[in-house]
Amino acid sequence: MRPTKKNTRAGSGKTPAAAITDAESVTDRVADAITSGIRAGTFVPGQHLPESAITLRLGISRGSLREALKHLAAAGIVTLNRFRGAYISTLDLRSTLDLLETLEPLARLAARLAAEHCDTNEKRRRMKAAADAIDVAGRNRARAEYLERRRHFYDTLVEIGGNTELARVMPLSRTDLFRAQVERIQTERQRALHLAGYSRIAAAVIARDPAAADRAVQRHFAGTRQTVAELPADVFPSQRRR
Amino acid sequence: MRPTKKNTRAGSGKTPAAAITDAESVTDRVADAITSGIRAGTFVPGQHLPESAITLRLGISRGSLREALKHLAAAGIVTLNRFRGAYISTLDLRSTLDLLETLEPLARLAARLAAEHCDTNEKRRRMKAAADAIDVAGRNRARAEYLERRRHFYDTLVEIGGNTELARVMPLSRTDLFRAQVERIQTERQRALHLAGYSRIAAAVIARDPAAADRAVQRHFAGTRQTVAELPADVFPSQRRR
DNA sequence: TCAATCAATATTGTAGGACGATTTCCGCTG
DNA sequence: CAGCGGAAATCGTCCTACAATATTGATTGA
Incomplete structure (x- = not known):
């Protein structure tokens, strides 16, 4: 059930394969996942993005997610409502x-x-x-x-x-x-x-x-x-x- | 830097129009402090913003600061260098x-x-x-x-x-x-x-x-x-x- | 039955700590 | 003085904890 891509963390040695792909920070990966998810239809405008659900789904920490959401909010892709969470922005x-x-x-x-x-x-x-x-x-x-x-x-x-x-x-x-x-x-x-x-x-x-x-x-x-x-x-x- | 604290207590009544929710979060205050600090000359382009120094100076947690920096980076106001920190952006x-x-x-x-x-x-x-x-x-x-x-x-x-x-x-x-x-x-x-x-x-x-x-x-x-x-x-x- | 009220629950906002990863700094050797 | 290596500083990410607020659900009264 768990996504299998949770690795690259406890690994002692650094595999060259991981080093090649890992120019990206976790935060950036999350932001990419959401924006491309919008294009792909995985996320639809108006959808609520509860922190707990997303962190579980992407296998990341809450802090990293919140950083990514702040980034996306600045770009107008998600809308943050205080104490109510993040939503994929909708355009009237x-x-x-x-x-x-x-x-x-x-x-x-x-x-x-x-x-x-x-x-x-x-x-x-x-x-x-x-x-x-x-x-x-x-x-x-x-x-x-x-x-x-x-x-x-x-x-x-x-x-x-x-x-x-x-x-x-x-x-x-x-x-x-x-x-x-x-x-x-x-x-x-x-x-x-x-x-x-x-x-x-x-x-x-x-x-x-x-x-x-x-x-x-x-x-x-x-x-x-x-x-x-x-x-x-x-x-x-x-x-x-x- | 003067934090603008406008706490419009909306109580129980539900206003039908969209005049809603503006309480200032710590993150927003930090972002404001930096942007207005640039206009005021407190921060100059090219200046390094070490997390420890800023959190101390503004009396906030590291997480909140990092969220603010992500927001500012998206707006192009600061530039983030992985493992090297945040700098006020410079324009050549x-x-x-x-x-x-x-x-x-x-x-x-x-x-x-x-x-x-x-x-x-x-x-x-x-x-x-x-x-x-x-x-x-x-x-x-x-x-x-x-x-x-x-x-x-x-x-x-x-x-x-x-x-x-x-x-x-x-x-x-x-x-x-x-x-x-x-x-x-x-x-x-x-x-x-x-x-x-x-x-x-x-x-x-x-x-x-x-x-x-x-x-x-x-x-x-x-x-x-x-x-x-x-x-x-x-x-x-x-x-x-x- | 239905609407209003209030308590329980869930979610978010913020603080703070821990630890590996990476860069930077500095002294050492040749 | 160039290069090397280790110590120190800083960053990236995770974790836990708790307060603030919103949402939910149960209770009550008409």
């Missing part, structure tokens, strides 16, 4: 529109920068690979994989652009929440249009056309807003404190 | 320019939104008060106060704009770092030009002219970039692992 309609409004200028900047700096075959290859990966995952309706690929697409875009502050600021994890709430219920047509957006952005970046990349992102966001407007109202929770 | 020239490039579109958005929503006398009054406060503090060369007022100006701008996600994303604390490094050495002329920028932004917002507000922010950032370009090179550290 208002927050979602605000989020899109905020993310759009950042994404446009990222696209412009990427287009300006996409000057090697290696970068072009990575950009194209990221876009293609989204397409494949999207067509296969592989939700978890799609969200991972989408995240990777933005990461690649930002990395090629070369602005390290942008990576810190872009609220990608927060949009993962939005996607997690929305992905399962959008229509096929909406999905297809959305997927096409990424390809168009990538094409403009690879063509090293900043203005076109900017426009492609704008268009992409317009489409996303349209999708949100067409969603049934019950996708979004009424604003409760969570 | 590259990071500073990246930061300005990232902040600018967000500030422009904030200004546009504020201009669109500045529809009551109360909001106009607050906007003007925030701008005037910067001016006073700036002229008096009161560095700590100036940085506080500047922060308040942006907070007001964002709040009037009404986009809650923007408040979460804008890297204002990170720019406090930049200001803390730069403020003491910019020339009088640079300072005066900079101060004028805030007034101009406020004026456009109060006039409910989004386009003008947008332009005012653009101009403001152009000036800031100019100031950075004129700074002596030794203001910025060579990128070391901190």
Whole structure:
């Protein structure tokens, strides 16, 4: 019953295998587990995260978990209520529109920068690979994989652009929440249009056309807003404190 | 450092609206103490924050401090080096320019939104008060106060704009770092030009002219970039692992 | 029966200690 | 003086304990 990955602690000698993978602290592993768990659907927005349950499940101490939760709360991924615990954040309609409004200028900047700096075959290859990966995952309706690929697409875009502050600021994890709430219920047509957006952005970046990349992102966001407007109202929770 | 203790005892009655739960936790107080300490000059970029020293100084437990540090690290205010501890983050020239490039579109958005929503006398009054406060503090060369007022100006701008996600994303604390490094050495002329920028932004917002507000922010950032370009090179550290 | 009240329980917030892991510091040797 | 090795300092993680608060459940009265 217990997860078998509780080792690496009492081991006297340090196995080289463990040394390779262990650049990560326990706290970081926990944060990763939760964020990727959101993309994978293991954790859903609004879900309560009792400390005792999570520490047991991940085999870590309470202190480490609390550090990780503080980190995630700062990123807006979980919401901490004093004496009531941690919840996976939920986005109501208002927050979602605000989020899109905020993310759009950042994404446009990222696209412009990427287009300006996409000057090697290696970068072009990575950009194209990221876009293609989204397409494949999207067509296969592989939700978890799609969200991972989408995240990777933005990461690649930002990395090629070369602005390290942008990576810190872009609220990608927060949009993962939005996607997690929305992905399962959008229509096929909406999905297809959305997927096409990424390809168009990538094409403009690879063509090293900043203005076109900017426009492609704008268009992409317009489409996303349209999708949100067409969603049934019950996708979004009424604003409760969570 | 003055801990703000506002204990709104909500008793038994259940308020239907979302005005809820703000008691200050120790962790939050620590985070506040460090961020405001940066603006006040108590903590300077690059400074090491040994856990034992800080816990002693603030009279808190190590666990609470570590939670606060994780929060601050997520915001980019402190940098954590495994087994080496926490440092107040430093911005090299590259990071500073990246930061300005990232902040600018967000500030422009904030200004546009504020201009669109500045529809009551109360909001106009607050906007003007925030701008005037910067001016006073700036002229008096009161560095700590100036940085506080500047922060308040942006907070007001964002709040009037009404986009809650923007408040979460804008890297204002990170720019406090930049200001803390730069403020003491910019020339009088640079300072005066900079101060004028805030007034101009406020004026456009109060006039409910989004386009003008947008332009005012653009101009403001152009000036800031100019100031950075004129700074002596030794203001910025060579990128070391901190 | 149902609503309000109050006690029992569960969960979180904070403190403090223990110990291995890693870095840093410093003296020693060659 | 470069390199080596050990001592000291600091960090990462776990653990326990207890106070503060929220939630749950039982009791009571209308």
